[in-house]
Amino acid sequence: MAEEKKNWMNSINARQVIFAAVFIVTIVPILFPLNLPLVISKTTIQYYDTVQKLKSGNTVIFVWNQGTAQFGEMGPPGIAQLQQLMDIPGVKVVVISTGAESPGLFESNLWPAIDPKGKEYGKDWVNLGYIPGGETAIAALATDTWSLVKVDWKGTPISQLPVMEGFKSGADIALIVGNQPSSGEEWQRQFQNKFKTPIVWACVSAGYTTALMFVNSGQLSGILNSLRGGAELELLIKKPGRGVSAMDAMSNLHLLVLATIVASNIIYFKNRGGKKK
Amino acid sequence: MSVILRKTIPSIVIGVLAVWMIVEYFTTVKFFTDIGTIFRNFAVIIAAFAVALGGLSSLRFHTQTIIKRKAGSWEFSAVLVAAIVVMTVTGLMGWLDNPIFSYLWNQVTVPSQQTIYSLLMFYVAAAAYRAMRASNLQAAIFMFTAIVIMLMNGPFTQALIPGITDLGNWILTVPQTGASRAYLIACNIGIVALFIRVILGRETGIIGASKEG
């Protein structure tokens, strides 16, 4: 019996223990919320303030470039970003995607969570859908929008959409609000470099450190650090949602990774001490 | 196919277009800007075909796998081909308003993609266990920096530990930014060098020409 127990214990490796622990510490606070505190970071406040400076009549591009996989992480920030734009009266929003999956995700998962606050499609906001070509498409949009885009995602000619009257080139855009896995350098090159358009961005946590250097140089006017940034923005716009509810799990996960590092070092030094003897 | 058709003509076209777009970027002369706009719109149309190419390539590859009855994989290829056909047909018949497409999108595609992405959470924890060991001074500094940033990023730990935000922000805005900028500049110089080689026609890899000619 003792032999069987020893063999069973020897067959468990550290990866399996870590994976099980990650699952448990993530699932428990989702089922039983702990309501741990959340500090709002300076970059999120900077983001919020930049967007709040918009005036009635300004046209804003909302870049929605998330794939289905990242929606769990970037969906809550996206909802908070678009809701903040909808909350500001008179601001016109043009939704653009340069990723093929993004329009479907927008229609099925993002837009149903938004309260349009009376804004009408075609008059106050429009979804231009997917525009292929990456940075080339962005450059074409910035130079001469109407020569590239003829219809919106529903097939309505843009000449019939009053909101597009205010968007003929990059010079007409007051702000670009982006939600994309990377740090949006192509939008900086094509819009900010040519027209000095301010840009605020939300990206995955893996791209946050790269994006931060653009904030430091002034190329980005604010940044949201993936799900955490989205949770902070939810609190600022007073509409807490899935972002805030995920913060307990995020806190637990950070603590688990720290515990893992400590355990790893203890085991390492213990084994090294054993070998030296 | 002759060398002129495979290498020379594409190289000339690429070179001329590249030089035109460079001139268009710097000049205010309307002639260059108007033609540049046309070229950009052409590129967007070609990119749209490239998107379709991805789907068609996938269909072709998996259809061949089914026909050849490749052991262990033809069954999965059959599922994939069926999925492509069903999603394409139902997508054209109403897109998200079509109940079958909507069901397959919301209940199959989105959750399955998120499942694969969520594996990263487990892998990062396992990688931290393996990599963060203070085996020498550099590794110890690396580990200390990672711990500070994690304490700062964790909502609860940031609220709990005074001063961690300032220390973490200093690490991110000073050494990290400097290193990231140096990295970015070095990588982008490589891209610029590639671009110059492409314009001069000295880089044939981009048009798929192999050494044999």
Added chain:
Amino acid sequence: MPSLFLLEVKNYMALVPGKLFQLGTMIMFFIVILVSLWRSKTNLPKVKIMPPLEAFKEAVGRAAELNRPVIFTPGWGGGNTQSIDADLLAGSVLLTEVVNQTARAGSDLHVLVGNPNTIPILEGAVKTGYIMAGHLDEYSPDIVQFSTPELYSYSAWVAGEMRRLNCGANFMLGQHWMESLIFAEAGLEIGAFQVASSAMASQVPYFLATCDYVFIGPEIYAASAVVSQDKTQLGSLLGQDVLTIIILVLSIVGVVLATAGVTWLTNLMKV
């Protein structure tokens, strides 16, 4: 006086405002690269062989000893656009070396592709590798395999293939993005010898934590120049190093001047 002169130059050349310094920088870049390319015709620069490049032979040899196949992934394509980038081209050159080593060792090779636009380039590279090894009869178009252009489907497929094939060596050289850790962990799980590269700064830490050897950033361009021994690539490598030094000097001078409150350099860059 200098600013008035530059204004006249700008107006004469019909330049977009604020782009004169950028134009001058670009011309300088061209001149440096052209001179390096011209110089390389007669005087090839010496390049230090990087440890990850030396590890190719070790990786393939280990796979051959264990009678396990070699897997090469050029990556998905870095972002939503799936464009062909410098990393992919450098990776395709390194693929010829991997193919060369694998053919000589007698191992099987699988190239798992996620971007259909890159298939012709990679097929060309594989064929070239077999020609270099003198084993053209072993080449088959089935070596380059494509499954799906969707990122996470591609990741799941590659991770599955690695486990099913039980590869002995895993080369991840090219445009790796969010799939990098999924590939690397799958390879680590089966004990494969892993060599990787990514020019995306965010992915390098994942590779460093899981792989045996990693090309960091622009090292992959140097490695591809060394492998190809192409005078153009080696010459351009020298030009890249010269440009890096110029930018470094400019940065140091700029920091010193900015700290001293002298703004002429900053103003010059805005012209």
